Amino acid sequence: MAEGSTAASQLSPTIKTLAAHTGFSIGTISKALRGSPVVTEQTRGAILAAAKELGYQANARGMALRTGKTYQATVLMPLTSAAGYEWDGVEYTQILSGISQALDGSDYQLSVHGYRSFDDACAIARRVADQKLADGLIFSGVLAEDARIAMLTQSGFPFVSLGRCREPLVYAHVDVDNEWAAHAATARLIAGGHRRVALINADQRFSYALDRIDGFVRAFREAGVDPSLDLIAGGDLSTRFGRDSTLALRGLPQPPTALVCVNESTTLGVLSALDALGLGVGEDVDVIAYDDINVSAYFTPPVTTLYQPIEVLGRRLGEFLLRLMAGDNAAQLTEVFRPQLIARQADNLGGRLSRSHP
């Protein structure tokens, strides 16, 4: 019976199939495919031809077992905080999209791990590094003092973070210049005459939340004005949070006349709250938002934004991780993006405020 050959033609060809087909040994086949210089050009040609003819594809599991590599790049993704399916984390689609594009064509597969809390994320990161579940790691939501960065830096496990911690460590990262962005937004509002500016911010555990406060405060300092620190709200970046904090802030004795918003889902909540309060944007209150998924242009009314497409950051994250896994030095793999200011409003309440303030 030709059972053997029939079965073999069903299954995908292995290095052994190639050996039988070409007459070379499996060791030579492997070297030829890996581009080792010890095999002659002629044999390599023959082997490559046979590989193409049979549609040979290296078995990732065999390679992985022998080399200890996994050919996996893992991304830590925050699971939506779930309470009532509140809208947050939408930008992750574009982050993943960017990373996926960068990894496309490489030998690496993109895998995703969800986490529910920071401790959860730490535990997963540790497990991935200790057990070598992946060859590299990408994560975001960096804290001022981030245990993941400390741990991975020490163990030498390749990773790229979206965001910088506040410890003096050397590691590959991609970030947005949040200090600059918050400063730009706040300074613009102060120049427009505003003195009571709110900052709808992320939780202050996050490093970038602190960066934004820094920029916010610097803008006031540079203008010689006391910063409205009592108008800084911190929370999850859901739409509900944007709405609730706006309602609360506007209920204060000296409510804000302008708001700086940390992301687009929060902004939607802010706008919703302002509408509910009967306040007109550009008339009774000004709003400047940060946008990384290009949606603010469709808000009504359109608001001034600091725009940085996050897909670009995602792509860079993937590129950096590839280079890191190829042996590049982490110190060289850092980039901080400065968003673009898109002015859609005058942000001076139609000039009214500048008159009342000297």
Added chain:
Amino acid sequence: MAEGSTAASQLSPTIKTLAAHTGFSIGTISKALRGSPVVTEQTRGAILAAAKELGYQANARGMALRTGKTYQATVLMPLTSAAGYEWDGVEYTQILSGISQALDGSDYQLSVHGYRSFDDACAIARRVADQKLADGLIFSGVLAEDARIAMLTQSGFPFVSLGRCREPLVYAHVDVDNEWAAHAATARLIAGGHRRVALINADQRFSYALDRIDGFVRAFREAGVDPSLDLIAGGDLSTRFGRDSTLALRGLPQPPTALVCVNESTTLGVLSALDALGLGVGEDVDVIAYDDINVSAYFTPPVTTLYQPIEVLGRRLGEFLLRLMAGDNAAQLTEVFRPQLIARQADNLGGRLSRSHP
């Protein structure tokens, strides 16, 4: 030198370490860990204790090589169509979140493959199945005649689709009752007096776009009214598409007095266009949207929605895939969700239309 033992204590323990530690052979260790009935309860206890003591974790690559399984569940994710980073695909965060939650605790890892076109998705699906790059597959964006479903059904590769094709095939799937949803929205508008209703729909290659048209038409038929087929727009589900198609439709000689929108990013574009045209929602035009990420509540003005949290569908997708990979029958693994109607407007233009139409 104690080099050997030192190095061994550094590396994670293997089945050999356990063998040396307990005195049993590696075969027995493997059987004990896998719960085989041939090993006595006493030895299993000893081995389990040693495994716990040494922190043993099975090496996935070794298992994968031997068993041919990969312990990977792969999701096909559409890459954002990218032209100008238009906002779309945001719901994928929640789909992945749901799947990740379902896979949590199982032996399976979630991996993500991005694709740029339907052909791309087909090629990837075929590669995953042929080369057994994963043990199961999840995908969405099902076409009326979907090559992936046909191919995977035939090859018997485990998969769950988000959406149903229009061919009479038996396969595991999760879906929304789009026909019902479109019917509910359209019928409500017709009951409110509308006769010129627009349907801002997905591209008609997609099966669910056809389902919505079916429901849309049925509502008209049941009311004894000619369906406004000329007001059906199909396109990508970006915000820009919502805006552009609304502007175009309202430019017609007999413009729609109401719009049914296919998802929330499109709805945002629709609302933006209506605002730009100076049309008030609930006054000059009514809008009913489909929402799967719980954001419509914050639109201003709020619109009536058909709400179905997509994270729930994601979780079910993961559950179904796990059961499928465990050997369950695909015929049993189907569920169609019916969204919830959340009426935030009267959707009858304040009663004005019902007066003019009998």
Added chain:
DNA sequence: AAGGAAAATAAAAACGTTTTTACTACGAAG
């Protein structure tokens, strides 16, 4: 008490690679 069945474990083979080591020609040098 010896034989044998059943139970428990050990040993070996296998999965598909890469890498190290061993072999075989062949040409150059003495």
Added chain:
DNA sequence: CTTCGTAGTAAAAACGTTTTTATTTTCCTT
């Protein structure tokens, strides 16, 4: 004409499992 280095390839070992086959032990039966 022999010896040796070298280039090219083959053979074998290893990665960590699971599974099949072989061996040992135990205990029952006659």
